[in-house]
Amino acid sequence: MPQVAPISISAQVALQNRLDAVANNIANTSTPGFRAGGVRFEALLSDNLGGQTDYVSSANTFISRNAGGLTPTGGALDVAVNGDAWFAVKTPAGTAYTRDGRFHVDVEGNLKTVDNYPVLDPGAGEITIDAAAGPVTIGDDGSISQQGKRIANLGLFTIPDKAKLTRYDNSAVFTDLPAEPVEDATSNSIRQGFIEGSNVNPILELTRLIAVQRAFDRANASVDQNDELQQQAIRTLSPTS
Numbered sequence: 020m021p022q023v024a025p026i027s028i029s030a031q032v033a034l035q036n037r038l039d040a041v042a043n044n045i046a047n048t049s050t051p052g053f054r055a056g057g058v059r060f061e062a063l064l065s066d067n068l069g070g071q072t073d074y075v076s077s078a079n080t081f082i083s084r085n086a087g088g089l090t091p092t093g094g095a096l097d098v099a100v101n102g103d104a105w106f107a108v109k110t111p112a113g114t115a116y117t118r119d120g121r122f123h124v125d126v127e128g129n130l131k132t133v134d135n136y137p138v139l140d141p142g143a144g145e146i147t148i149d150a151a152a153g154p155v156t157i158g159d160d161g162s163i164s165q166q167g168k169r170i171a172n173l174g175l176f177t178i179p180d181k182a183k184l185t186r187y188d189n190s191a192v193f194t195d196l197p198a199e200p201v202e203d204a205t206s207n208s209i210r211q212g213f214i215e216g217s218n219v220n221p222i223l224e225l226t227r228l229i230a231v232q233r234a235f236d237r238a239n240a241s242v243d244q245n246d247e248l249q250q251q252a253i254r255t256l257s258p259t260s
Contacts, residue, residue: 033058034235040080041228044219052119052190053217055083055224082184082192087118087218089210095155096122096130099215102207104175105198107139108132108191114143115191116176116198118215124148130171134189141174141200157211160204173209175201190217 037058047053059079089099098120100106105116121133130138130146137145141161148155152165161173178184182196201207 034231036080038228038231038235041224041231044224045221045228047190048217048219048221048224050119050190050217051121051214052087052117053219054118054184054190054192055085055217055219056186057081057083082186083218084184085218087216089213089215091213093212094121094214095157095211096124097212097214098122098157098173099210099213100175100207101210104177104201104207105192107143107174107176107198108136109139109145110136110187110191112187113193114139114198115187115193116178117189117191119190120209121214124150132189134191136188136191139174140172143174146171146173157209159208159210161209175204175207175209177201177207 040056040058044055057080059081084103086100086103098106100118100120105118106120108115108117115136117132119132122130122138123133125131125135128147128149130148132138140146146163148163148170149165152170154165156164157173158164161175162169163171163173176198178194178198179196182194182198184192184194187193
């Protein structure tokens with residue numbers, strides 16, 4: 020019986036993490052380039068009085084890399100990735116990567132994200148565009164041209180499959196392993212005039228939300244029941260005066 024409370028509490032902690040992830044996914048259903056998050060459940064073994072007890076690990080989060088759908092906008096500086104590559108942006112915390120291709124040119128001619136971070140080229144340099152030099156054309160390979168003349172290149176980068184991603188501002192992420200610039204546009208290319216939506220499936224996330232809430236309620240009831248049984252045992256075994 021003493022094992023029930025810690026097991027249920029560990030489950031509650033894990034379920035709370037899962038609930039937070041689902042709630043964040045639902046809140047970002049309409050965020051361009053957003054990648055859904057999740058929590059993997061794993062058992063931790065404990066030797067309790069000669070027997071093994073399973074506890075639930077509380078935090079093993081991950082970020083899905085599945086692509087979102089593309090929406091046409093017609094905007095010259097709206098771009099989306101075909102493939103699994105990412106755009107690189109310069110932030111105060113270092114280089115981050117994003118699939119949100121809603122770019123604009125500031126008053127100084129710098130290509131920026133919606134959060135005003137500089138967009139980087141394949142060599143991790145900032146990109147400058149002369150807004151007065153005519154319409155901007157962005158090729159499948161990321162080449163940026165004005166009046167038929169190439170002036171810069173958008174950087175596309177691939178992140179290793181084993182890399183752990185952590186969230187940054189908006190839908191950007193950091194990676195714990197170095198990203199590599201894309202050299203071949205065959206499997207990773209760019210579409211001008213499109214933006215990529217969130218990869219969150221709202222119906223699936225709502226279903227998960229209901230399931231997690233029910234599981235949390237069951238774990239909470241188990242803790243309450245265990246407390247009541249312990250109180251009954253104490254009253255039964257306590258010496259009477």
